[in-house]
Amino acid sequence: MNAIMKKIIIVLLFLTVIGCILIFSNRGYYKNDYTGKYECPKNNVLLILSANNNCTLINTLSRGAVYIEAKYSIEDNDIKLILNEGSLGSYRKIYLNGRIKGHSIELYNFYNNGTAVFYLKNRFVLFK
Numbered sequence: 001m002n003a004i005m006k007k008i009i010i011v012l013l014f015l016t017v018i019g020c021i022l023i024f025s026n027r028g029y030y031k032n033d034y035t036g037k038y039e040c041p042k043n044n045v046l047l048i049l050s051a052n053n054n055c056t057l058i059n060t061l062s063r064g065a066v067y068i069e070a071k072y073s074i075e076d077n078d079i080k081l082i083l084n085e086g087s088l089g090s091y092r093k094i095y096l097n098g099r100i101k102g103h104s105i106e107l108y109n110f111y112n113n114g115t116a117v118f119y120l121k122n123r124f125v126l127f128k
Contacts, residue, residue, distance in 0.1 A: 034074060038105055038118035047105065047118045055081060079105060 038047040046058040049072060059066040070083045081096040098107035103120040110116035 034079075034100060034105075036120055037122040039121045040110075040116045040118045043111065043116055045116070045118075046121075057081075057083075074100065077101070079107075081107070 035049050035051045038049070039045075040047070044060045046056075046060065048056045048058070050056075053071055053073065055070050055072045057068040057070065059068070068083055070081045072079060072081050074080075077100045079098045079100055081098075083094055083096070085094065096107050096110065098105055100106075105118040107116045107118065108114075
């Protein structure tokens with residue numbers, strides 16, 4: 001085998017090892033299967049769930065997007081969002097209750113318009 005073939009094999013092995021390390025090191029980040037970016041087309045609101053039980057509601061209807069920070073908890077596919085008091089925005093409640101059904105989240109009494117359904121848009125959350 002000549003020197004060029006040896007270098008190619010070494011580079012391929014190195015890239016394979018690096019790829020495996022990246023894949024297996026990211027597995028712990030998604031212990032929470034519900035993390036991701038959810039979108040409610042009815043209200044133009046995004047819900048971003050992070051792995052550390054923090055979440056953000058982003059209302060894109062107004063001129064500038066309104067970001068509302070919150071914590072969430074999930075128990076038996078029931079979800080509860082507890083909004084930070086300093087960032088309630090136009091929400092009159094401190095908490096919102098809902099249910100997770102497959103790749104969607106239903107929040108009850110959202111903006112007093114009944115149920116808002118958020119659909120999973122993107123599994124990857126690269127921040128928070």
